[in-house]
Amino acid sequence: MLDIQKIRADFPILSEKVNGKPLVYFDNGATSQKPQIVIDAIATYYQEINANIHRGVHTLSQLATDAYEISRVKIQHHINAKFSHEVLFTSGTTHGINLVTNGFASILKPGDEVIVSALEHHSNIVPWQMLCEKTGATLRVIPMNEEGELIMDAFEALLSEKTKVVTVNHISNALGIINPIKYIIEKAHAVGAAVLIDGAQAVPHLKPDVQDLDCDFYAFSGHKMCGPTGTGILYGKEAWLNKLPPYQGGGEMIKEVTFEKTTYADLPHKFEAGTPNIAGGIVLGTAVDYLNNIGFDNIQKQEEALLEHATKRLLEIEGLKIYGTGKNKASVVSFNIDGIHPYDIGSIIDKLGIAVRTGHHCAQPIMNFFCIPGTIRASFSFYNTIEEIDTMVEAVKKAKTMLS
Numbered sequence: 001m002l003d004i005q006k007i008r009a010d011f012p013i014l015s016e017k018v019n020g021k022p023l024v025y026f027d028n029g030a031t032s033q034k035p036q037i038v039i040d041a042i043a044t045y046y047q048e049i050n051a052n053i054h055r056g057v058h059t060l061s062q063l064a065t066d067a068y069e070i071s072r073v074k075i076q077h078h079i080n081a082k083f084s085h086e087v088l089f090t091s092g093t094t095h096g097i098n099l100v101t102n103g104f105a106s107i108l109k110p111g112d113e114v115i116v117s118a119l120e121h122h123s124n125i126v127p128w129q130m131l132c133e134k135t136g137a138t139l140r141v142i143p144m145n146e147e148g149e150l151i152m153d154a155f156e157a158l159l160s161e162k163t164k165v166v167t168v169n170h171i172s173n174a175l176g177i178i179n180p181i182k183y184i185i186e187k188a189h190a191v192g193a194a195v196l197i198d199g200a201q202a203v204p205h206l207k208p209d210v211q212d213l214d215c216d217f218y219a220f221s222g223h224k225m226c227g228p229t230g231t232g233i234l235y236g237k238e239a240w241l242n243k244l245p246p247y248q249g250g251g252e253m254i255k256e257v258t259f260e261k262t263t264y265a266d267l268p269h270k271f272e273a274g275t276p277n278i279a280g281g282i283v284l285g286t287a288v289d290y291l292n293n294i295g296f297d298n299i300q301k302q303e304e305a306l307l308e309h310a311t312k313r314l315l316e317i318e319g320l321k322i323y324g325t326g327k328n329k330a331s332v333v334s335f336n337i338d339g340i341h342p343y344d345i346g347s348i349i350d351k352l353g354i355a356v357r358t359g360h361h362c363a364q365p366i367m368n369f370f371c372i373p374g375t376i377r378a379s380f381s382f383y384n385t386i387e388e389i390d391t392m393v394e395a396v397k398k399a400k401t402m403l404s
């Protein structure tokens with residue numbers, strides 16, 4: 001088992017007081033906290049090797065370029081991509097998804113279909129809607145059931161030779177449900193559709209194997225996996241990345257520019273226009289190392305224990321309902337109490353030092369499905385403890401008494 005106290009000592013913010021109370025940070029689904037090693041790595045980059053990459057012959061530029069490219073290879077191995085040039089640095093999941101939808105604008109035709117799921121984050125709905133508007137393609141939606149699980153029969157009924165893209169999240173941010181993506185990818189490929197997986201909520205909890213999954217694209221953010229904000233990765237299969245046009249034009253992404261014609265750089269640079277978040281890209285590699293040193297088996301064991309305890313303790317509260325009761329779940333509990341607005345509970349427990357997210361979690365269609373304005377979402381990380389959950393449960397009970 002993990003020595004949680006030792007791990008907590010890696011995260012300076014976890015010993016902070018908020019509103020005079022020890023911080024209980026249960027908003028990991030929105031962003032994770034950062035270990036000291038990640039915080040230090042940002043400073044070290046600027047103190048020791050800051051220079052622009054891929055341009056200078058001078059020593060610092062080479063050092064920075066090497067560090068950036070080493071990080072890319074590290075992430076390639078982490079997700080088991082076949083080639084490092086299939087790993088594109090982005091500013092986050094949103095950027096990665098938009099890079100793909102922009103590319104498909106030159107591929108889709110009226111009558112083509114794009115399938116998304118009822119469980120998506122707005123950032124994996126809106127770009128596809130914009131793409132459909134631009135191209136005349138039709139957006140289809142895989143429905144969900146009361147447990148918050150996607151209905152596979154309905155998904156298979158949507159598939160046809162018109163289906164050009166299927167996109168789902170690996171794990172739902174609003175409910176924590178883990179989707180059967182391997183099955184979805186296989187079925188989508190059987191009709192010749194490309195598949196993008198939104199892995200934003202998966203990468204803090206597990207190590208995706210993109211070759212085993214056989215997905216065409218896999219997008220995620222660095223900041224939810226102990227890395228800096230403004231970092232992310234888009235994995236894309238080489239053949240797809242060669243086929244899609246560049247997302248942005250500028251420096252870094254060209255081979256040759258004349259006023260008559262520009263030729264584009266090879267992968268991955270074709271998709272990395274302009275000076276990137278160099279420090280962020282390098283330090284994302286530090287975060288990946290940190291998580292691998294703890295070990296994803298250990299992370300999962302701790303998070304499963306937290307999920308089980310939180311589910312059991314919260315259900316002791318009368319009138320409390322959990323949304324997302326499917327079997328396959330990550331360490332997220334989304335709930336409401338009868339007759340009380342989630343925002344009111346969130347505000348009261350914040351005064352007690354407890355950080356949870358309240359609202360629609362950028363997934364309004366899910367809230368509409370359950371006919372609720374939002375939920376209270378407690379999302380746990382490996383650095384959270386059973387005692388913190390007990391603190392939250394007592395705080396929620398207190399808030400309930402005050403509000404009813």
Ligand SMILES: *Cc1c(COP(=O)(O)O)cnc(C)c1O
Pocket residue numbers: 029091092093094095121123124169171172173198200201221
């Ligand atoms: C957080 C999140 C996103 C968006 O990530 P950004 O870092 O804001 O770009 C997309 N999808 C899911 C499932 C998320 O949880």
